Amino acid sequence: MENPLIALLRQRHSVPSRQLREPAPDAGQLQQMLQTAVHVPDHGRLAPWRFIELRDEGRRQLGQALADIFRREHTDATEAALEKESTRFSFAPLVVVVVGRITPGHKVPVIEQQLSAGCVCLQLLQAAHALGFAAQWLTGWAAYHPDIHATLGLSADEQVIGFVHIGTPAAEAVVRPRPDVAALLSRWPA
């Protein structure tokens, strides 16, 4: 019989944010998930991450900010395109923004700080899965746009590592096949 924790880890898969609905994790469940998420390797104990919780009003306002920026930067944008931008955060009832707090010039290279923050995102996905929710880690242009950073109150050394959309699936997700690790594994020296 497969180890139950291994089985749980292997069952995790993303559910597209547009298919996520209520119920969302409540405050206690979110705390549990975040406690799990920070159980990651962290070179230098920099804790190079923090979280922003978006629920109803936060998701609505962020969607509106996306549409406003998109309209400004694409003067020929169609109503459908603007609608797509404004609704990006309107499906999953909870979005956790994982913010990387990067210390430039530290002996721990920037990439290692970013990798630690990436581990936080994965751990958050796994914790959501363990509690019976589904999730998807998204970035998209908004994650890299300075005006979105300003909207969310990020400082100059902070970046969006992921928008982790969390909720309950409205439909059965299509589970994608995973790579064959045997083909990825070599031994050195051969």
Ligand SMILES: Cc1cc2nc3c(=O)[nH]c(=O)nc-3n(C[C@H](O)[C@H](O)[C@H](O)COP(=O)(O)O)c2cc1C
């Ligand atoms: C850093 C990062 C950013 C991602 N951003 C997007 C995105 O913007 N849009 C998207 O469709 N998928 C994005 N993905 C992929 C999804 O999170 C997810 O991996 C994909 O839907 C496949 O699901 P899986 O988790 O079951 O493999 C991103 C993944 C990573 C690691």
